[in-house]
Amino acid sequence: MSSTKEKLIAHVSKEQEAGPTNKVTVVGVGAVGMAAAISILLKDLTDELALVDVMEDKLKGEAMDLQHGSLFLKTHKIVADKDYSVTANSKVVVVTAGARQQEGESRLNLVQRNVNIFKFIIPNIIKYSPNCILLVVSNPVDILTYVAWKLSGLPRNRVIGSGTNLDSARFRYLMGEKLGIHPSSCHGWVVGEHGDSSVPVWSGVNVAGVSLQSLNPEMGTEKDSEDWKSVHKMVVDSAYEVIRLKGYTSWAIGMSVADLCESILKNLRKCHPVSTLVKGMHGVNEEVFLSVPCILGNNGLTDVIHMTIKPEEQKQLMKSAETLWGVQKELTL
């Protein structure tokens, strides 16, 4: 007896169902992972979303909750499993897994714990998606991007750290608030380490090409009566502030991850401040990852923009590189 389905639908295609063309995997279904997942879903970036985590119940619950919203989405397949086989053939893998900062804790504290977690995660990802692009979000992001690069064996253009994409977004938001303009029209780049020693490139801060530093030469210094330097300080403090108030940050980082994924999946070749290998640039001699403006496309991070930065800014970058290398050389990979 034929089933209702057979009576209703006649299957006519002789081809196998095509695999996903734009699959995205999110590793870790904590607040950041789920914020990234929902942002990616609501931006219609992918035709298949995979979620992986070690906590099976939570993982299954989150996947079900997203699937129940399928009617309102354009991503027809949402899968989740503890086993990495579910991530096979991903174009982009977003790694959010790992311990997160407690109130008052610095990102560098999390290193060794997260390195151990990565030793398990990264090889599994590569096993099932050998040609993927890795987007590392877990903190301390610059060090963990280095770790992911070493553990994966991928070429450097396929391992990207979310880096200061979020810091720059926060900077542009605060700048927009001060000037009464939408953040997308305020341009400002925060580069270097994602964390307490990030570097705001004041010479590049502009609206419609008008350099703000040319209007206020003391911008960013102690002498500045308008104290623009405090804008950068607020960017650095933001994460601690939000963690103090609500326990963690999720929405802003989730949206910034979706923004990066969009550039990669749609091959936009847009410029983003993300974490990449900077050895040989700006006087850095160590094998470290820091954020600089990079071009992102479907081959990952293909080009780096050569910033003209001041000697003090270059010194800050070199100092961050030294600090990061100091931590990295102690790691057992």
Add this chain to the structure above:
Amino acid sequence: EEALAPRSGSAELFNKSLSDEGLSVLVVFFKSVKRQHVRSQLRLMRTLRSTARSNCAASRVTTPRARLFSLSPLQQLPLVSQGLFEIMASVMQKLITPLASGPAEPPRNKVTVVGVGQVGMACAVSVLLRELADELALVDVVEDRLKGEMLDLQHGSLFLKTPKIVADKDYSVTANSRIVVVTAGVRQQEGESRLNLVQRNVNIFKHIIPQIVKYSPDCVLIVVSNPVDVLTYVTWKLSGLPKHRVIGSGTNLDSARFRYIMAEKLGIHSSSFNGYILGEHGDSSVPVWSGANVAGVSLQKLNPDIGTEKDSENWKEAHKMVVDSAYEVIKLKGYTNWAIGLSVADLTETLVRNLNRVHPVSTMVKGMYGIGEEVYLSLPCVLNSSGVGSVVNMTLTDEEIGQLKKSADTLWGIQKDLKDL
């Protein structure tokens, strides 16, 4: 110094200074950083600001924002310098020449979300990412968490098209909303039924609803808190709004889950499977099998036993899975949020964009299908910018009508015992 009550002298003093001494900057330091003085401090600042507006051509008076109140005067200094920056000849003045001055226009598509728990934030983020609102307001009683959530969303502004995101414990921040989504209240614990939550949530609503209506008398209210049908009735009573402007999220989510599950079984996308679940949002919801179709082909015509016990394919299981979904997800991750958030954004889109789309939402059904009580149940409603425009008269079987009537009786049984509405 005294931040207790704005003395009438303060505004006069300011007035005098402006005209006599050509004062151009007034810096207000509040000695008290106590929470109970916040209201009076805000009131004073507002008085000063409106005084300044009516007296100066330059209407730029910076009102220190909410975060000022948690700082000591010394900590307030950098913020003051920011404020000063805006008044002195600044980068801004050199960079930008204002052409149109005057008060900022009120928002046209403001959405407020009451309650910043998991459901509220999922609704907020879905509304933001769907670009439905030009202003988003968040309200809650837990101040730290509220502020943290607001900041986190604001930090994502670069990636959004909603230029203003505000949050406060005080409902004045919700003024002029078009849509207000109410997610506040207690939620089901593992294994707990929705009806258990009633009285606790009624008490919370007695505080919330009048405040919402005070600041947004023309809004459309979407009630999400459970048990949604009873609480939509409660909201309607407490708000005094006409019944078409109070909507319960109802079985919009159940229908979405039903369409997802059925579509998976058939190997198609959920939007191509049409089917409604009506009635109570909960254990006794009613799947309308006669309406279930793909491309207009009725599944019941292909399988007359569909939805019954006799059905060898056991399609009834799909409805059972819908009823169990919430309990299942709560058991696994502790709560549900994404699906309900997406479904609320879907309703919001229809309301804000005046689409006249049909959604199964909770509306006042007295007089329909022989129901004599004033209860809210989900029926297919045509929604537009004024709320429920009309209700689609679905042809239901006697059994389905019986189930609706039974739900109506159960709900009325609970509603008639509620005090002081």
